[in-house]
Every structure is written in C-alpha cells, then in structure tokens.
Amino acid sequence: MIASEFLTIAGRALRDHCGADSVTVRAIEPTVHGPRVRWDGPLLHRERRRDTIPGGGVWIGPPAGPLLLNILSLATAFRWADGAPRCAKDWSERLARRYRRVFGPTGPATGPGWSWLWEAGAQAVKDAGIPSDFRTSDAKEKYGSARWYVEGDTSAAVDDVIDAVEHLSAHICEDCGAPGRIRQGGWLRCLCTRHAEGRLPTDE
Structure with a gap:
C-alpha cells in the first residue's frame, strides 16, 4: 500500500521530468518519522x-526530481507513522506548536489531507536551516494546490522545499492524503477518486 501510493503520486508529480520512468522503490524502512x-x-x-x-532573466524549472521524492518520502512516512492514516482535527494547531519557527502562531489553512x-515541508525547512528572519505569512489552498507564502530571509534550499510542497500538493488529495488530481466543478480542488464526487480531472 505505501509503495503503491508513493509511486502513484511520484509518477504524476514527475510527469515532466526526464528519467521519471527510472524511479523504483528499493525498500520501506522504519525511521523516527515513520515508514x-x-x-x-x-x-x-x-x-x-x-x-x-x-534579453535577461532566468527561467526556473520545476523542483528537481530527487527533492520531490525526498519530500514525498517524508510526507508518506508521517502519514503512515501510526498505521492506517488518521488526521487529528487539530492537526494545524499541532503543526504550529511543533514547528513554531516555520509556521509562526498559526498553522496551514487547508484540508487535512x-x-x-x-x-514534511516544515521538517525539510528545519533540516535545511531556518533563516534568521524567516516567516510564513500564509499557507493555504489556491486553484487546487497549496500556496506557501513567506517573508523575510530565505535561501535557495528553503525556496526549493517550498516549491516542492506546492508542486506535490497538486497530486495529493486535500481531503485524505491519497493520490489525487486537480478537478473541475465550481472551484478547482485536488481530490482522490473517492472524494471527487463525480468531478473530472482537469487534465482529461
């Protein structure tokens, strides 16, 4: 189940990356964060x-494949840490308390999925080194995927983590965390088939 979920999300998130078809699961190992x-x-x-x-300027492509897979691997570990995935109703407040330097006094305002x-994003920012004046100004959903707005100091490594979280969110159900797709229907949302309620993916 864990490997299948990981590979499904990875396949969609890496759709435009060269070498995506070479990705395989080598093992699922216990860690302090989960499997x-x-x-x-x-x-x-x-x-x-x-x-x-x-004429000037630089075009920046999507986050590198290895970074996306590392963030996805960590998110998957957190999701399955206690067996079958269950999300506490106060998950956002808990994240704000656990990662106060990353999120500030309030956590993300999105669905629990x-x-x-x-x-995973907060842990990766912490591991990369939180810049001294870093501050999350908003963390929400917009047009079906996550938006993570920050102010103050940042770094290339932290910027890449933020972009990776936003990129991956477009392939993860906002309601439950299973593999999802951005779907039409009044407003765009990223949902799995179970939570889609008949909405069709925008890419079909």
Whole structure:
C-alpha cells in the first residue's frame, strides 16, 4: 500500500521530468518519522533546471526530481507513522506548536489531507536551516494546490522545499492524503477518486 501510493503520486508529480520512468522503490524502512520509502531514480536530473532567457532573466524549472521524492518520502512516512492514516482535527494547531519557527502562531489553512505534506515541508525547512528572519505569512489552498507564502530571509534550499510542497500538493488529495488530481466543478480542488464526487480531472 505505501509503495503503491508513493509511486502513484511520484509518477504524476514527475510527469515532466526526464528519467521519471527510472524511479523504483528499493525498500520501506522504519525511521523516527515513520515508514520511509527508500527509492532509486538513476536517470533523474539531480539539479533544478535553470535557463537564461534571451534579453535577461532566468527561467526556473520545476523542483528537481530527487527533492520531490525526498519530500514525498517524508510526507508518506508521517502519514503512515501510526498505521492506517488518521488526521487529528487539530492537526494545524499541532503543526504550529511543533514547528513554531516555520509556521509562526498559526498553522496551514487547508484540508487535512495535506497535513503530512505540510509537516514534511516544515521538517525539510528545519533540516535545511531556518533563516534568521524567516516567516510564513500564509499557507493555504489556491486553484487546487497549496500556496506557501513567506517573508523575510530565505535561501535557495528553503525556496526549493517550498516549491516542492506546492508542486506535490497538486497530486495529493486535500481531503485524505491519497493520490489525487486537480478537478473541475465550481472551484478547482485536488481530490482522490473517492472524494471527487463525480468531478473530472482537469487534465482529461
């Protein structure tokens, strides 16, 4: 179940990445965060693509595949840490308390299905080194995916983590955390088939 969920989300999130078809699950190992997927992706580019734009400026591609898989692996570990996934009603407040330096006094304002992804993002920001003046100004849903707005100091590593969380959220059900797709129907939401209530994916 864990490997299947990981590979489904990874396959969708890496759709535009070269070498995505080389990704496999090597093992699922117990860690302090939960059962962590150990993956291989020998053909994935290790660095984020950056191209110079004629006339000035730089085009920045999506987050690098290995970073996306590492964040997804951590989110999956948090999701399955206590057996079958269950999200506490006060998950956002708990995250705000646990990662006060990342989120400040209030946690993300989204559905519970992204709680483990937000947790993985916060842990990755902490591991990368929280800049001294870093502050989350808002963490919410917009147009079917997460938006993580920050103020103050930042770094390339932290920026990449934030972009990875936003990118992955477009492939994870906001209601339950299972593999999802952004779906039409009044307003865009990323939902799994069970929670879609007949809404069709925008990419079909």
